[in-house]
Amino acid sequence: MRKQRTSSVRKKLIGIGFLLIAVPIISIIVTYSITVKEIIKNKYTQTAIQSVYETSEKLDYLLSDLQKFSTAITSNSELLQLLENRKEASYEDFNQVLRGFITSRSDVELIELVAHGVRYSAGVNRIDKGLLMDATLKNSKGQPLWFPTRSEEIQILSGRFEKNYFTLARKIIDFNTLKDQGYLVLYFEEALLKQAYAGLVDDEGAEVLICDGEGQILSASNEKRIGGSILEEPYFRQALLDPAGQDFVEYQGNVDQVVIHSTISSNGWKLIKTISTDYLYAEMNRIQAAFVWGGLFYVLVIIGFMLFFSFKYTEPLIRMQGVMKQVEKGDLTARTEVKSDDEIGELGKSLNQMIAEMQNLIHRLVREEQEKKEVELEALHAQINPHFLYNTLNTIKWMAKIQGNLSVSKAITALVKLLRISINLGRDMISLGEEVDYVRNYIVIQELRFNEGIHVVYDLEERTQDIMVPKLILQPIVENSILYGITEEHPELHIHVRSFLQESELVVEIQDDGPGIEEATLNQLLTSKTSKDKFSRVGLNNVDQRIRLHCGQQYGLEIDTEPGKGTRVVVRLSAGMVGMKAE
Structure with missing residues (x-):
């Protein structure tokens, strides 16, 4: 029977091992292949899109700056004045103004000015002196126009070279007279664009190009493609028809590729980057392969450990189960x-x-419960019935009155009132007036003890008399004033009891002119809950805690004492929370 149970546990452990390890790992692998891979792929793609977008922003800033430079030339007052008075101006005057502009920029290769068929220039020497007179330029109204890259033959010293230039041209209009004054053409080396997108060409197998709105290639990482067109590419529609923003297109050819394009907002050109998916997602594919093989290895190892531990540890576990x-x-x-x-x-x-601890604990609890019952029984036997004491003292009071002993009668009357209140203190709350009456009766007894050396003044606002307060909160404070206020050197004590309302608080101040309380004694009073030497056996700590319990933690006792100057105790209660006594 025992072997059968052990075999069953082992089979369950093996089954649980497969369910908790193999199944989740396989599920994770499948989920990764379907979902997580797509998420990571999108992250990689978004990163690539962001890099293309940032580069297009960089190009936009560059081209916008060049347009602003052309605006500065066409609006230059000196140049406009020369054009207005061109008959008096010399050829050198125009070239000198143009040289002043070209020397201020390192990215401008050539500035040409065409006015009334005359060509003025500053910069490299272009061999082909043909003028760029496009119909769009002739019909323009002074806005900057960009023209495709073309090869130009230039002469530097005694040598001639072929370079690719893209151009910015605009009509010069004198806005004071609205007359056409000529045309301005700026030549920029195509390498200027390559420098801007050089960071995108670092990826292996990546191709970057810039084309205009017609699809003509203006710049390309593969220089042979400059001047060609993207209209034969499978992605041209998505790239050219997207007027703004950035996006990506996946397409299949000889090699699966991703095309990322972004629009340069200043002139509508397109920045396009193509990269093979194998390269773009190579790292992700390596991670996936490592994850799959690692997961399979992990499953095999864990299953082996499960088999080993199931045989090794089931036996003692079953023994412990029997003990439990x-x-x-x-x-x-x-x-x-x-x-x-x-x-x-x-x-x-x-x-x-x-x-063993459970056994000892049960024995200890049984013993403690027996001892507790014995103590409770002993305390019950020692307890004096307050009703019996009240009735007996009441009888003695009337006998003292009949015999004419007024002092004894007065003291017993006060004590009887205290006992009557004590008998009725099953209530947690009494009115402030009842609490003060309790203090008055207590003072009557103490005046007999100290030969009327106690003088109490009550200064109570009428509206505070019926406010309900926790019981026995003032008598312990007055009792402490008497115990620590009357000494051989200080036989008389004056106590001032004052109550008033302060906003939503009931404040009761008890101040004496005694010698004050030492700090160590005060700390002991505030930490001791009861005192067997006092009439009420209720300590200041107990009073403070009960006030906080009824009214909140922000209320309670505030004690201000200084040796030789007396003691002042402030009782703060929430009048709103305590409530008003019913009529």
């Missing part, structure tokens, strides 16, 4: 047999120790 069943039936003498010093052995020792 005995304990459930009430047999606290049962103990498990410990055969090893490993964690399972420690578990067996802990189980035995726990059972």
Whole structure:
């Protein structure tokens, strides 16, 4: 029977191992392939899109700056004056103004000015002196126009070179007279664009190009493509028809590729980057492969460990299970047999120790309960019935009155009133007036004891008399004033009891002119809950805690004492929370 149960546990452990490890790992692998891979792919793509977008922003800033430079030339007052008075101006005058502009920029290769068929220039020497007279330029109204890249032959010293230039041209209009004054053409080396997108070409197999709105390629990382067109590319529609923003297109050819394009807002050109998906997602694919093989290896290792531990540890676990069943039936003498010093052995020792502690605890609780009942019975026997004491003292009071002993009668009357209030103190709350009456009766008894050396002044606002307060909060304070205020050097004590409302608070101040309380004594009073030497046996700490319990933590006692100058105790209560006494 025992072997059958052990075999069953082992099979369950093996089954749980497959369910909790193999199934989740396989699920994770499948989920990764379907979902997570797509998420990571989108992240990689978004990163690539962002890099293209940032580069297009960089190009937009560059081209906008060049347009502003052309505006500065066409609006230059000196140049406009020369054009207005061109008959008096010399050829050198125009070239000198243009040289002043070109020397201020390192990215401008050539500035040409065409006015009434005359060509003025500053910069490199262009061999082909043909003029760029496009119909769009002739019909323009002075706005900057960009023209595609073309190869130009230039002469530097005695040598001639071929270079690719893209141009910015605009009509010069004198806005004072609205007359056409000529045309301005700025030549920029195509390498200027390459420098701007050089960071995008670092990826292996990536191609970057810039084309205009017609699809003509103006610049490309593969220089052979300059002057060509993207209209034959499978992605041209998505790239050209997207008027603004950025996006990506995946397409399949000889190699699966991703095309990322972004619009340069200043002139509508398109920045396009193509990269193979194998390169773009290479790192992600490596991570996926490592994850799959690592997961499979992990599953095999864990299954092996599960088989090993299922055979090694099921036997002592079953033994401990049997001991726990005995304990459930009430047999606290049962103990498990410990055969090893490993964690399972420690578990067996802990189980035995726990059972022993339970046994000791039960014995201790039974013993403590018996001792508690004995103490309660002893206290019950020693307790004096307050009703019996009240009735007896009341009888003595009337006998003292009949015999004419007024002092004894007065003291017993006060004591009887105190006992009457004590008998009725089953209530948690009494009115402030009742609390003060309790203090008055207590003072009557203390005046007899101290030969009327106590003088109390009551200054109570009428509207505070009916406010309900926790019981027995003032008498312990007055009692402390008497105990620590009357000494051989200070036989008389004046106490001032004052109550008033302050906003939503009921404030009661009790101030004496005694010698004050030492700091150590005060700390003891504030930490002791009761005192067997006092009439009420209620300490200041108890008073403070009960006030906070009824009214809130922001209320309670404030004690201000200084040796030789007396003591002042402020009782703060929430009048709103305490409530008003019913009529």
